[in-house]
Structure formats: structure tokens, C-alpha cells
Amino acid sequence: MKNPEEIFELLKTEFADVILGIDKETPTEPIIAVDPTQISKVGLFLRDNVALKFDSLMVLSGVDDANGTKVKDEDGTDMISGGTLSVYYHLHSTNLKHKITLKVSTPRENPQVESVYNVWRTSDWHEREAYDMFGIIFLNHPDLRRILMPYDWEAGYPLRKDYKNPEFYKGMKVPY
Amino acid sequence: MALKTETMVLNMGPQHPSTHGVLRLELDIEGELILGVKPHIGYLHRCFEKHAEAMTYPQVIPYTDRLDYLAAMGNNFGYVTTVEKLLGIQIPERVEYIRVIMAELQRIASHLVAIATNGADIGALTPFLYLFRDREYILSLFEMTCGARMLYNYMWIGGLSHDIHPDFVRKTKEFIIHFRPTIVELNNLLTFNKIFIERTANIGILPVDTAINFGASGPVLRGSGLPFDVRKEDPYSIYNRFDFEIPTGKGLVGTVGDCWDRYYVRVLEMEQSLRIIEQAIDKIPEGDVHSAIPKRIKPPKGTVYSRVENPRGELGYFIISDGNLNPFRVKVRAPSFVNLELMGELCKGHLVADVIAILGSLDIVLGEIDR
Amino acid sequence: MGLLDKEFSDGNIVIAKVDDLMNWARLSSIWQLGFGLACCAIEMMATSASHYDFDRFGVIPRNTPRQADAIIISGTVTLKMATRIKRLYEQMPDPKYIISMGSCANCGGPYWEHGYHVLKGIDRVIPVDVYVPGCPPRPEALLEGLLKLQEKIRNESLRKKIA
């Protein structure tokens, strides 16, 4: 059983330039920031290292940080430009009973994160959901399609903070 | 000349009697043999996470009811403990005891539906109706407490919406006396029925390492033999005060981790829930269930992930607060969502009829899969 | 309609009696499409189960739309599902009836404002005969809805409607 600081130190020595930092400000749990293009490598290390054994990915959540600048579109709607989208990984070890949270941030305009499909199979649908809701592209994911929204949904990614819902979908009025 | 053969694609759902709602399964079959199963979900995507961002913290609670609508108390419980963790407030003892009793009653009610539908999928319709009859008993207990049968909005941040009814303790004890023989009856009628065992033993075997890698939790994981229960692993509320066991799959009639084991874990869990209720029901301390409810819920900036053991598995809420009245982001780790991913893995090499048995043993609720 | 798709212009005692008989047959054997959408489906199942017993009114679930007379829209209809429900409705043979069960199916329910993927009322897609309010409606409410539907069927006629 290790606390997050120890895990952070361990990761820092193993992957010097991939681990970007640790955020201890949050009241409940520290978050380790990781480079989005290297997350698979880090995940593999976390899973297979005998001192860590993070064999279970509890949840993978996409987040729209909404930290860009608000701009007006040509037709007057609010848009967010710049800033980042993030993905949080909550890991747990069924063996050693410790937990850790990882975070990767990726630019909003071209959000690309490496998939952890081959580390934790459970991430398959979680990543598809993050793609569906935020438009985050998971590199090397075998089957990156929409999962909750219809496959032919064209109006964008609904959980982004600047999402605008369409008036009609297949002839059905959407707003109340 | 060789005959040209091709595999048939069979669409099961979204309207199908045993997909437990609006799941769609795309089966590649050769005769009756399954070559592959692709679940398609999202037919009940009700935008929970968008609503959570638009509502204040207490306003989200009714929406959590509607995630796993068979275990609404459990969903409330998970959400309020997460927010309380973020707020860092202390809850009165009375509230904790009542919450645990409610959650365990809900677990029994939910497992009753799970067992009933699993049996009905395999063709035993009578146990289905018997178990729904017993479920009504629990629902009437909930109804006398908070006025609703299914979706309660009962647990509030820091307290409860209503105190329990004066008759609640007596009726709950009556229920326990009534319910113990029902489990025996169920075992005679369905669990150890030869045909039921034939249909579920050695079907859909899930090895424990696969289960962990797929993130399975709840009875699905325990059926594979790993005694993992958030109530023991990561005790929340006052679960560390009670004495109960974690039933696991033992491969009693087949291999460890088959459909029957997952089913039987649920039966045994109902007994354990009764034990917890028995321990808690006499110890409910006096107090005011409204005293700790904050007037204005405005958590500090930060993130929190907290999980509870719902009937279907590990229910987690990931909340990001930006210091406003509304959550910035709420992500639900729905146990059924994760468990359903196993479908493709479990069904390979089985027959069409087994798909139903496997799906029934996973016990999914589309409300929390699609959210 | 099936056997009697003809409308008669003048009413007489024979047609009135035939009407009564036909309506009685239709209203006492409303077979629902065994099909649940969301939370309300559980209450619908509870209504069919021992405690409330839908079968008393002759209602039994049929799983194929071809053999069903009524479809109970039990829960939130999403945009993805709405097209399928429309198709199910079209597959049912006339005369067919629809009970919209619960707030979500009536008007979008609690998802009316931010539900980007929720259809706000099933009546935007298919015609509804009876609306049952509630979230979810109690089984008694659904039974009441069924009785209302029976009342509606009882007043149907083969006679041409006088405008």
C-alpha cells in the first residue's frame, strides 16, 4: 500500500519527462498529470509493477475544462476557443488496496489522447463514451465510434460546455 | 460445387422480451452457434451528466434515482456520500443507520428483480411472479417512509427527506420473519431445479483475472470467486460496524464464475443484507434527521471520486466542483455499463439460448448504462 | 382495420348491437406489446405481477408487435429509440391503441429542459390514446389508464361520424 506521493515519486524516477506534476490542492485526492501521448506506457507500468499492481481502472472520465476564451460566433452564439479537454483515470489495486488518480490534458482544437485499451480492457467503452460526449480522439482505439448518441448524430459533442442542440433530428423536434 | 454459406446476423432488441429494456444485441450466428456479440447501447441516453451540470447539488438527487431505477436508494446513497465527502460534513448517527437499512432493503428488492428476470428469461415464469410479490412488501416499507414506490429522492445531502414512520421498525422486523422462508422456497423452486442448473452451470464462465481487467464489480466479480465488496474494502457510512460475509462463487454445481454462481451470489447476498438489517434495526439512535442538512450547498473547488456498493456493483460518482452552486462535472461510474462490456467475451462459442442466460446473470439496468 | 373496415352511413339497431359486441371483444382483450423502456417499465411489470394482476382485465403481454393491440410507452423516449418505436407502431395491425405511461413519455418529464437526446413527448411521433401521469405512475394509475382506454373503445362505432 502506497500513498499518492510515493507513487508519484516512483513514476517520476521511471518516466522523468512524461509525468508533468502532482496537484495536491484538491481537498480529497491528489492528481498526477501525465503526458497524453504517453499514458499507455505509464498505465502498463502501473499495472505490471509489483509494488503498484493497479489492475483495475475504476473509471475514465472526460472533462471539458472550459478554460479557453469565450468568443461570439458569427450568428451570436457563445463558443469557447482554446483551452483544454481532460481525461481523468481513477485506478485501484484489488491486491494492494491503494488508489491513484491520473489526469491528461489535451488541446481543445485537436484533442488526442493515447488509448489505454490494451492495458485495461474496461477502458473500451469509457473511451468511446468520452469520444461521444467530448470528441476526444483516442489513438490506437480499435473501434472508436459513438456509443450513446445515434451513430449519425452530426450536431457535435453534447457535454462540451458550448454545445448547441439542433432544432430537428430526423424530422423530430428536439427542444421542448 | 460447394454451397456458398454465410453467417447470419440476428438483431436482438431494442424491443425484445429479455434484453431488460432497450439494449440491442447484434449476434453473428452460424445456425444456433454464436460467433460474436456486439451490444449497442444508448437507446435510453437521458443526458444525466448534462442535467447534473445545470442543476444545483440537491437538485441532482432526483436524477440519480433514475439512473439505476431498481436501486434508487443506492444511487441516492452514492451521490450524497460523495457530496458530503466534498463538503466534509458530519452526519448524525440516526441518519447513517436509516440510510444503511434503506440501502440494504433496496439491495434485496433489486436482487429479487434480478433473480426473477434471470429465471423468467430461462423460462420459469412462476418464480418471477412470486418474487415480485415479495418485492411489493419492501416497496410498501419504502412507501410508508417516503411516499414513493420506486424513485424516492429520500437521502438528502446531510440528512434524509423524512424521518421513518413509527411503524417502520415493527414492519421491517415482520418482513425479515416473512422473507427468510421465501429464500428457502426460492431455492427449492428455482435455484436447485435440475433444468435451471443445466441451463446456467458451466455457461458464460468468467475467470477472475478477466473480470478484474474488464473492471467488473458486484455479484459478477464475486461470482468469479474474488471477495471484493466496497462495503468491506473501502467502508463508507457505518458499514464497518456490522458483521456480514461476502458471498463468492464456489462452483457448487459447475465451474467457478459461471452463470449459476453469479445467480447464487445474489441469493446469498440477500441473506447477508437481512443480517445487516437485523443488526441495525434495533440500534437506530434518537435524533433529528434534518439537523445536518446545510442551508446552502456550495462545496469548495476540487475533485472527488467516491464509490458505494450498489446491488449491481461498484457505483462511483466523480464530481468536479468549481466552487459554484452547480457541479462542474458529474461522471457516474455505472456498474452495469462496465459489466455489460463482458457480453462479447462471455458469449463466444455458446448458443443463442445461452445469450439470454448470460445477459440475465449479468443483471443490467439500462437506465444506468445509458444514463 | 381487419374484418370490418367499412363504415356504415346510417345507424340502425343491428349495427348498434354489433358495435357493442365488437367493442366488448376489443376492450376485454387488450394485449399489450411486452416492451419496456425505462423506470416505468418496472411499474408496468409490477402491474402485471401478482399484486395488481393486469390479467384480470384480459391484458397479457405479447412480445411481437404483430399480435399486440396496445403499446404502453413506459418511460423516456430518446431520439435514438423514437424511430424504433414508430416502426413498432407501424408493425402492429389495426385496431391499435397507445397508452403513454409516465411524464417522460407524455412530455419529456424531468428531462424536458436539458435533455438534448430526449424526445419531449411520444405524441410527436405516434398518436396517443391515453396519457397516464406520474413519475413513475403507480400501478393503480396505470390500471386507471387502462380503464380509460376501455371507455374510449366502448364508445367507438362502425357508423360514419356525423361531422
Next chain:
Amino acid sequence: MYQFLYDLIGNEILAGLLVAVVPLTIILVFALFGIWLERKVSAHMQDRLGPMRTGWHGWLQTVADLMKMLQKEDIIATDADKTLYNIAPVLVFTGSFAAYAVIPFSSKLLGSEVEIGLFYVLAISSLVVAGILMAGWSANNKYSLLGAMRAAAQIISYEIPTALIVLSMVMLTGTLSLDKISQMQTSSFWNWNIFGGAIFGLSKFLLIPFMIVGALIIFTSTLAEVNRVPFDIPEAESELVAGYFTEYCGMKWGMFMLAEYGNMFAVSAIIAILFFGGYQSPIGYLGNSIGAQWLVPFEQGFWFIAKGLTLVFVQMWLRWTLPRLRVDQLMTVCWKYLIPFAFINLIIIGIISLI
């Protein structure tokens, strides 16, 4: 019966018509009653009430159902094979109802006194398979097709144990006529074939266990032939939606339903004739003892229907108690258990009847 009616009425055509119409009416009424009974039996087993709103305890429920079905639109999918699609329900219906032509309801009430009644029943009931296959294929629906394939495999397989047990009974009684088999088991229940038939001595006692095994085998295999739980996989509601009749609506589906319940009574009647004395009373006739000979055929009719309904009730009881088997297990039951046991039974009964 024809002769009886001809003597009574004195008109060939009218007598012939009556012979045809009376059993058909009985069967239709039974099918209606059977469906109502199924719903009431299941309801009471499940702590429910079942239909209550149509007449006393809902006894008109099936009438309402049928009249509703008559009013339904008749949908034929564009891609369906229309000819086969329309013939199939009629064929199934005919197959199941034609069997009644030779079933003796009492010594006076039987459609046709053919000598090869058993053979005819076995032959005509196989017609159902063709109808089901046609229904499944022509509907152009994958569920229907799967259901039809299952049904064909199942019914044809289970014909074999049925035929073997029938064969052993034919060996024992020496006749294929259902009426004659019934007549042999007269006067007391001790003379029923399940108790070794109307013979005396050692062989009777030797026969009893094998007769019981035979009765169980034929009951199981006929259960499968009429697609009842635990062998209802062709229509397996939770798997195949509604099996081979998924696409049928209105009265065409009603025909399948009537045929199913007609079949249930038909196989029960065959078992009753083969093993439980047919129309013979177990305790003697009231008509004989009070000297009113005309009462006897009515009493016989009562006993026959009572026996048939008891067996039908057992079928229903099983349906609402047991889960459903899987396809391969179903075949295992037939080929690995029922057929070998039926063969052994056949040989032993043959040896015993030689003694």
C-alpha cells in the same frame, strides 16, 4: 357413429355431416376452454386471479380474444412468400384437428371406426411439422426461421420414442384400433394398460413397472411434440420473441393457438386411451346398475374428457413450474435417454407378452 346416426335420422348426408360437425364442435369448444383454463391455472398458481371481467371468472375471455382477432388487420409482409404463408396456419390447424377423427370419446361417439387408428394419428400429426416449417420459412423473419428449424428437429426426433411406445402397446394389445384398445380395458381400473391390461397372472405384475415407464416416456415425448414447457423452444418467448409464428397476426395466429390447444388434448386423449382405459369408467357404470343403457355412452364421454383434462392439467402444471431446456439438451434427452429406454421397454414388453 355414422351407423348410429344413420339409424337414428335415416338420411345419409345429414348423418355424415353430423359425424363431421359434432367432434369439430367439441374440439373448438375445448380449445376455447383450454386457453381459458391455462390462464386461470397459471394465475392461481401465481397468486393471481386471471381474467375476471368477462363473465363469471372471465369464462368468456377466449371468446372475446377470438372476436378481437377476427377484427384485426391482416398484415402480410411484402417479403413473405404469400402462398405458403397463408397455407401454413390452415395446415397446422388441419393436422391437429384431423387427429380427432379417430379418437373415441365414448363407445358411440367416434368419428371413424378405422382399424388403423393409431397409425393414422401418428401419420396425421406429422403434418404439423410441415405446417410449422412452412410458417417459419415463408414469413422471412429470422426468429421465425430459427423457431421453425428448432421445431422441425424437435418434433421429428420426439416422434421416435412416441412411436416406439405406441408400438409396444400395439404388440401388447394386438390391434391398431383405438376403439378396440379402449374396449379391452373395460370394467375396472385394474384392467387399464398401465396396470398391465386385462390379463391375469404373473405377466400382469411383471408388466406394471414397464408400463409406468412407458407412460412416462410417451407423456414426455408428446409434451415435446406439442411444444410445451420444458420443451417449448420453438416458440421460446424469451429467446425467439414468438418463434415460428412471430409474423402472424389476427386470426391466422389464432389458428396456431387453437391448434396448439387442440393438440394438447389430442395427445392427452391418446395417452388416456393407451394407458388409462380410454373412455372406460374405473368404477363401473351408473347406467348399467340402474338399468338405463342409454346413460352409458354419456358416462363414458364424461370419463374420457375427465381423463384427458387431467392430463392437460398436468401439462399446464409443468409449464408453470419448470424452466425451459436448451436445444442441445433437448436433443440429448430424446436421443440419449428416451429412445434407448423406449427400445428396452419395447423388447421387455415383447418378451413378457410371450410368456
